[in-house]
Amino acid sequence: MQNTNEPSFRESVEIMFNRAVALMDLSPGLEEKIRVCNATYTVRFGVRLRGEIKTFTGYRSVHSEHMEPVKGGIRYSMGVNQDEVEALAALMTYKCSLVEAPFGGSKGGLCIDPREWEEHELEVITRRFAYELAKRDLIHPSQNVPAPDMGTGEREMAWIADQYARMNTTDINAKACVTGKPLNAGGIAGRVEATGRGVQYALREFFRYEEDKAKAGLSGKLKGKRVVVQGLGNVGYHAAKFLSEEDGSLITGVAEWDGGIVDPNGIDVEALRSWISENGGVKGYPDGTYLENGALALEEDCDILIPAALEGTINLTNAERIKAKLIIEAANGPVTSGADDILREKGVVIIPDMYANAGGVTVSYFEWVKNLSHIRFGRMQRRQEEARHQLVVDQLEALSETLGHTWDLAPDFKTKYLRGADELELVRSGLDDTMRIAYQSMRKVWHGRDDVDDLRTAAYLVSIEKVAASYRAKGL
Numbered sequence: 001m002q003n004t005n006e007p008s009f010r011e012s013v014e015i016m017f018n019r020a021v022a023l024m025d026l027s028p029g030l031e032e033k034i035r036v037c038n039a040t041y042t043v044r045f046g047v048r049l050r051g052e053i054k055t056f057t058g059y060r061s062v063h064s065e066h067m068e069p070v071k072g073g074i075r076y077s078m079g080v081n082q083d084e085v086e087a088l089a090a091l092m093t094y095k096c097s098l099v100e101a102p103f104g105g106s107k108g109g110l111c112i113d114p115r116e117w118e119e120h121e122l123e124v125i126t127r128r129f130a131y132e133l134a135k136r137d138l139i140h141p142s143q144n145v146p147a148p149d150m151g152t153g154e155r156e157m158a159w160i161a162d163q164y165a166r167m168n169t170t171d172i173n174a175k176a177c178v179t180g181k182p183l184n185a186g187g188i189a190g191r192v193e194a195t196g197r198g199v200q201y202a203l204r205e206f207f208r209y210e211e212d213k214a215k216a217g218l219s220g221k222l223k224g225k226r227v228v229v230q231g232l233g234n235v236g237y238h239a240a241k242f243l244s245e246e247d248g249s250l251i252t253g254v255a256e257w258d259g260g261i262v263d264p265n266g267i268d269v270e271a272l273r274s275w276i277s278e279n280g281g282v283k284g285y286p287d288g289t290y291l292e293n294g295a296l297a298l299e300e301d302c303d304i305l306i307p308a309a310l311e312g313t314i315n316l317t318n319a320e321r322i323k324a325k326l327i328i329e330a331a332n333g334p335v336t337s338g339a340d341d342i343l344r345e346k347g348v349v350i351i352p353d354m355y356a357n358a359g360g361v362t363v364s365y366f367e368w369v370k371n372l373s374h375i376r377f378g379r380m381q382r383r384q385e386e387a388r389h390q391l392v393v394d395q396l397e398a399l400s401e402t403l404g405h406t407w408d409l410a411p412d413f414k415t416k417y418l419r420g421a422d423e424l425e426l427v428r429s430g431l432d433d434t435m436r437i438a439y440q441s442m443r444k445v446w447h448g449r450d451d452v453d454d455l456r457t458a459a460y461l462v463s464i465e466k467v468a469a470s471y472r473a474k475g476l
């Protein structure tokens, strides 16, 4: 439980923002302009369900319109409130700026427990919410482009896209009104895995620098590193899966709402995920050790901790007991500003949310571009690329024949080299490039300035500088 003496989520984001701007040379007016949330729209709408009218409360907050459209997910949760959507919208501004996704920041939420409703009921509710937002241009391909967040996914995005298209029958760009859609409804390959994939790429980039690892008291490769993940939802699951399957890391702990599983030999992520989807939680999972209090898994001795659930889960009540050397914030705002102070003091390195979970919005950006260009990535180049590679391979084989077959191309080189990149490969390459470049921009500030000793402040500095530059360019 979070300590009630701690600031709210929005205040916590502001404290971190303030710490960074204190090191900058912005005019007080511009500083204030960037800090404040431009607008938050609250809507209460009634839907006739189960024989009565049910009223729902929803929000869409726009933090900064220095670039348009503004971008950010829509969350379905009973915990949604104005403070939360405003904090999340601010983080979207900084996140988009840091990874150079050309958007301002926004976020939406609906107070609802999706598990309480049947699919057809959720569809009616979602369409009605989308109608309320679209009517005010809070869903619009060039103004405001939502995406999935906690409690929503491809299905909800498809309903939103369809609702918008019905209301704007002649808009040729209607599909670009929302991202995170299923592939057959204008989505892009690799969007579902994108945030988890981004976490993996972020860690890989961090591990490329000896100096950075040394700051966290780590060395070597990701292989064999002990990783604890909080929340095996879309983000946590994909991050854990990729790290264990592709990088050889050991998932030694998983924290879920109904308890935790710890296993020093490594948890089989796929098996645990299927257990959760069949049984609703981790309780009863046959392998590893079950912890009644899932939050205790966060305090396990490990190398890397990945909070991938709610905000504020690492706070004043548990920060002191966190043993991880490196925390990568896959969720938005998992570490409160108070906990951040404690952890920095302890020498824990934190890869901040605005960078760590930016994989989602990065691939959303690719989807939006795909929708506006009305063509799948790779469709024009793929076979041409293959034909050119074939030319090289033919030439090399002819040479080898002339030389009496004294050497040959390895068969797996041929298959790999000949294959032109499809959409998924291009998306992964674009995401990898984005994560590497953004990390490099942060570490330059982290190592380059004497007054910056953490990656979060570095991330804020890089990001706010870019937002400020675009306000200045606008003449503000």
Ligand code: GLU
Binding pocket: 071, 072, 073, 074, 145, 146, 147, 148, 149, 150, 179, 332, 357, 358, 360, 361, 362, 364
């Ligand atoms: N909800 C995700 C986030 O917090 C994705 C936002 C988007 O793709 O626009 O970053």
